[in-house]
Amino acid sequence: xxxxxxxRTLPLVAACTTLLSSCASLGPAEPPRLGAARPGALxxxxxxxxxxxxxxxxxxxxxxEAAGEVAVGALRVAVPAHCLLQGKVDERKSPxxxxxxxxxxxxxxxxxxxxxxxxxxxxxxxxxxxxAVGGIxxxxxxxxxxxxxxxxxxxxxxxxxxxxxxxxxDPQARLDYGYNAVARLTPLxxxxxxxxxxxxxxxxxxxxxxxxxRHAMVAAARLPQAYDGVLAGDxxxxxxxxxxxxxxxxxxxxxxAAAKTEAGLPDVQSAFTPAEMQGVARQVLxxxxxxxxxxxxxxxxxxxxxxxxxxxxxxxxxxxGSSARDGSCLSAPQKDALARLFAGPKDSSGKAIYSGFxxxxxxxxxxxxxxxxxxxxxxxxxxxxxxxxxxxxxxRPGGLAYALAFDLDRDAxxxxxxxxxxxxxxxxxxxxxxxxxxxxxxxxxAKMMVYHGTSDPVFSSDDTQAWYEGLQKANAGKADAFARxxxxxxMNHCSGGPxxxxxxxxxxxxxxxxxxxxxxxxxxxxxGTGSAxxxxxxxxxxxxxxxxxxxxxxxxxxxxxxxxxxxxxxxCKASSVP
Ligand SMILES: [Ca+2]
Numbered sequence: 001x002x003x004x005x006x007x008r009t010l011p012l013v014a015a016c017t018t019l020l021s022s023c024a025s026l027g028p029a030e031p032p033r034l035g036a037a038r039p040g041a042l043x044x045x046x047x048x049x050x051x052x053x054x055x056x057x058x059x060x061x062x063x064x065e066a067a068g069e070v071a072v073g074a075l076r077v078a079v080p081a082h083c084l085l086q087g088k089v090d091e092r093k094s095p096x097x098x099x100x101x102x103x104x105x106x107x108x109x110x111x112x113x114x115x116x117x118x119x120x121x122x123x124x125x126x127x128x129x130x131x132a133v134g135g136i137x138x139x140x141x142x143x144x145x146x147x148x149x150x151x152x153x154x155x156x157x158x159x160x161x162x163x164x165x166x167x168x169x170d171p172q173a174r175l176d177y178g179y180n181a182v183a184r185l186t187p188l189x190x191x192x193x194x195x196x197x198x199x200x201x202x203x204x205x206x207x208x209x210x211x212x213x214r215h216a217m218v219a220a221a222r223l224p225q226a227y228d229g230v231l232a233g234d235x236x237x238x239x240x241x242x243x244x245x246x247x248x249x250x251x252x253x254x255x256x257a258a259a260k261t262e263a264g265l266p267d268v269q270s271a272f273t274p275a276e277m278q279g280v281a282r283q284v285l286x287x288x289x290x291x292x293x294x295x296x297x298x299x300x301x302x303x304x305x306x307x308x309x310x311x312x313x314x315x316x317x318x319x320x321g322s323s324a325r326d327g328s329c330l331s332a333p334q335k336d337a338l339a340r341l342f343a344g345p346k347d348s349s350g351k352a353i354y355s356g357f358x359x360x361x362x363x364x365x366x367x368x369x370x371x372x373x374x375x376x377x378x379x380x381x382x383x384x385x386x387x388x389x390x391x392x393x394x395x396r397p398g399g400l401a402y403a404l405a406f407d408l409d410r411d412a413x414x415x416x417x418x419x420x421x422x423x424x425x426x427x428x429x430x431x432x433x434x435x436x437x438x439x440x441x442x443x444x445x446a447k448m449m450v451y452h453g454t455s456d457p458v459f460s461s462d463d464t465q466a467w468y469e470g471l472q473k474a475n476a477g478k479a480d481a482f483a484r485x486x487x488x489x490x491m492n493h494c495s496g497g498p499x500x501x502x503x504x505x506x507x508x509x510x511x512x513x514x515x516x517x518x519x520x521x522x523x524x525x526x527x528g529t530g531s532a533x534x535x536x537x538x539x540x541x542x543x544x545x546x547x548x549x550x551x552x553x554x555x556x557x558x559x560x561x562x563x564x565x566x567x568x569x570x571x572c573k574a575s576s577v578p
Contacts, residue, residue: 031445031482034228036514037115037202039149044196045083045109052195054188061086065108070131075533077133079146083109083196086129089184094170096421101173103181104156107189108132109196114149116510117193117201119186119227121208121215123494125383126157126177127164136506137209137233137451138524139495140533145506151201153189157181157215163379168387169394171421177387178429179218182206186219186226203514207506209233209494210459213450214430220448221432224440229509230448234494236459237435237467240388240415240426241345241354246376246458247384247403248345248353252337253373254404265400269373271337272330274364279327280338281364283314289361291577293559297498297539298489298548300557300570302358302454303465304577309359311339341372344460347408355463362455362490362497365537371457371493377403388426389414436470438483447512448483449505449519451550453491461487468553484552486522498539500524500548502531521549521557523567 044051049059065084069076088102106129118134132154134145146152158176159167167173176184186204194200206216206227213235220230236242250268257266288305289295299305318329330338344356362368381402385393389411396402406412415426441448450468452461468485475481490499503524511517527535528544538544543565549557551572558576562569 031443033516034203034445034513039115040113040197040199042083042109042111042113042196043198048083048085048192048196052192054191056090057087057188058089058091059085059087070133072131072133072135075140077131077144077147079108079133079144080149081111082146083107083111085109085192089188092172094173096170097166099170101159101167101170101176103158103176103184104129104160105153105185105189106132106155107151107153107192108134108146109151109193110146110149112149113151113197115202116150117190117204118145118150118152118506119182119189119204119206119215119219120145120152120154121182121206121212121219122154122157123208123210123212124379125163125165125387126155126181126211127159127167128162129156130154134207136207136504137231137494138503138505139491139499139501139527139535140531141502141504142532143504145205145207148506150205151189151193151196153185155181155185165382165386168383168385169392171423174387174422174426175424175429178424178426179222182215182219183223186223203228203510205229205231205506205509205513207231207233207509211236211239213237213459214239217435217450218430218432220438220441221435224438224446225444227441228444228446229506229513230441230446231505231509232448232450234452234456234459234461235450235464237432238354238459238463239430240384242459242463243380243384243388244406244408244412244415245345245354245460246371246380247406248408249341249372250376250400250403251406252341256331256334256337261400263401265404268377268400272334273325273327274369275327276325276330276334277327277369278364279330280311280315280359281361282327284309284359284363285361287314291575292556294564296559296564297361297542298500298557299361299454300489300548300551301575301577302360302461302487302489303554303556304575305360306358308577311335311342311359345408345412347412353408353412355460355466357457357460358454358462360455360490362453362492362499362537363457365455365492365497367492367496368455368457375458381406388430390417390422390425391419435467436474438471442475442482445513446482447509449486449509449512450483451486451488451503451505453488453493453495453497453499453501455490455497455499456493458493465553480518480552484519486550487553488524488550489548489557496535496537498537499535500526500546500550501535502527503550519552521551521572523547524550
């Protein structure tokens with residue numbers, strides 16, 4: 001460093017020595033603006049297996065694909081002409097279960113390239129290479145990262161068998177699922193792009209919802225140099241804790257189950273009828289809908305609502321012996337069970353194991369029921385037994401029996417445990433280390449957008465809200481300079497519910513990263529009758545294409561007058577509720 005430069009930095013160094021903690025948390029006054037990506041054209045495809053022969057990498061398919069459609073689940077997604085690469089990384093035989101493992105992946109490289117890389121982080125327990133079209137989140141996105149010109153990668157995260165938890169018996173497969181598949185594929189993907197286009201990507205993005213949102217948040221913390229934009233939807237960044245929350249919910253519902261299963265266990269489905277959950281949602285709306293200035297079936301100020309809505313007093317209590325089950329009332333034991341379920345799991349000393357959940361209008365949604373009543377006694381016990389507990393608890397009876405027998409004092413601590421070959425706990429490999437310390441990401445000029453349905457039944461938006469408040473604290477209240485959190489009122493897990501759940505945050509993120517345009521709001525639409533992929537839970541009295549601004553927390557969408565179906569009639573403002 002030239003002497004004069006050393007002198008110029010000296011006063012700052014001195015100030016930081018005096019005020020070390022504030023200097024460490026404030027960072028530079030203004031992070032650099034990252035340059036805009038430059039478009040390019042694909043130069044190689046069929047010969048990429050040879051051109052991109054990298055250590056540990058094996059291609060199983062390389063082909064030029066014409067513009068057309070690609071099936072992703074039940075959807076058919078329009079794609080431009082592109083090069084399709086499929087392969088695997090680090091194939092190995094497990095010394096534990098004898099099975100063959102590899103990190104499977106797929107890349108789709110558009111002929112007309114926008115100069116960007118997109119890591120498509122997938123959901124659930126992974127185990128399948130979802131076609132790399134680059135889903136951008138929301139209920140039915142109108143575009144995709146691939147259609148926008150991104151070079152996209154998708155992965156099975158290191159094991160095969162969609163939503164099959166057995167990989168959790170292999171310690172390395174646990175790490176691949178937790179963080180290592182993303183860490184391994186990120187530089188490889190960029191190198192393949194370099195061989196295909198003649199240069200590496202100018203900008204890199206990672207996005208996904210649910211476990212995909214978790215992957216994105218883990219990448220923000222573990223790989224702060226690798227990604228310029230991070231898009232995390234309904235992030236399960238505390239997934240091992242949330243799985244316990246699901247099973248705790250089953251235990252509460254079991255106490256008020258009205259029927260038994262064929263195996264003689266409490267039938268948790270019978271604890272609350274759909275009409276009863278609709279009845280609770282109606283009372284939430286009665287107390288909270290107008291807090292944002294308009295009774296429109298959307299509780300924008302969901303935080304203020306939690307202080308206003310009181311299940312015990314706002315929901316009528318059924319007369320003893322009443323069996324209406326029609327949503328007009330709940331029994332006292334039902335109210336107790338539901339209150340505990342929303343308060344979140346606690347051990348016998350009252351210590352919280354996972355976040356509680358906010359009462360919101362979308363708790364009558366089908367997806368809410370699917371998670372609380374079905375996945376909570378199938379997927380969550382399986383993940384808990386095979387993947388999150390150390391040592392694994394796979395020798396126990398599974399499913400509902402496992403959820404009912406799960407002991408929050410004895411079993412919950414196993415998510416923090418290590419044992420033998422399992423050298424990292426589930427909390428270590430699944431959650432972002434120091435989730436609120438993103439200084440490196442911030443100081444590079446990278447940006448982060450997070451969204452979360454406030455009626456998400458499995459990953460609580462309150463947990464994401466608490467994370468964001470922690471991030472604000474770690475950044476002297478200036479976290480919104482690089483990270484913004486957008487609650488999606490009424491939305492269930494990643495989509496659905498009485499919500500405006502169609503939006504494009506990836507374009508907003510690119511604008512923020514590359515143009516310096518911070519997202520003051522993101523316009524979202526409802527998917528009513530006539531939509532390309534209708535949402536059957538969009539209320540019939542909403543315009544089919546109702547729009548709303550999604551507002552960066554803690555601001556909320558407040559009605560300003562005018563057409564109640566249009567986003568322009570609302571503004572993102574501080575909550576006016578005392
Ligand atoms: Ca409202």
